[in-house]
Amino acid sequence: MRCMFDPSIKCDYINNNLAESFNGWIKDYKDLPPDELADTLRELVMKLHEKRRKIGMKLKGKIIPAIIQQIHNRTRGLKHLKVGKSGVASCEVRDTSKYNLRHVVKTDQSECTCLEWQQTGKPCEHALAFLLDRRNPRWEDYVHDYFSLEKFWAAYAGEIE
Incomplete structure (x- = not known):
């Protein structure tokens, strides 16, 4: 769990x-x-x-390109999720394929009640369904810094002797 x-x-x-x-x-x-x-x-x-x-x-950009590609791939097939907006940065998402389970998404805090976003650092399907309503969302704004190119470069900046 x-x-x-x-x-x-x-x-x-x-x-x-x-x-x-x-x-x-x-x-x-x-x-x-x-x-x-x-x-x-x-x-x-x-x-x-x-x-x-x-x-x-x-590599170019702010986030590792493979992570952005993962997010793009996950944006397909989200029609079973129904978004009920409650504000600019929050909403309730109902999953019609799973007993109408509901999750609360807070994009300004990178949180969803499914906890996937908090655990992985990448938006869950509920957050993606909400963010897709925005015109051309900048996915890098919703991904944890852990996946930044800056962190990748830092990880391999040192030398092994």
Whole structure:
């Protein structure tokens, strides 16, 4: 349940594949002696870090483009949501496909009662339904800074030696 997650951590994908991915990444090096394994891992991380730094330097805008694309993709198929505006920045959204469940959206606070927006840092489908009524919404205004290019660049600014 979303109510049990810390909303300061922006994550919308939770599973246990991290260890499997890591093991797949190092499978050719597992038999190395520990000191060589550590050095090889350092080199792999160093190359990955540099690759992502180069990718980041080519990106334009305020928010990581893949996140904006995710939002665009999620704006399709929202006809089952009915928006009842209560103000410029808030509304009630009724989901006609799920027992008429209702959620309150507050765009000025990046909140929805479904808690998805608070947890992921990206507008939930209820918020998207409300925001789509606006003419050409600037999606970057509704995404947490966690997904900003500035944060991406900062993550890969340092050097690994």
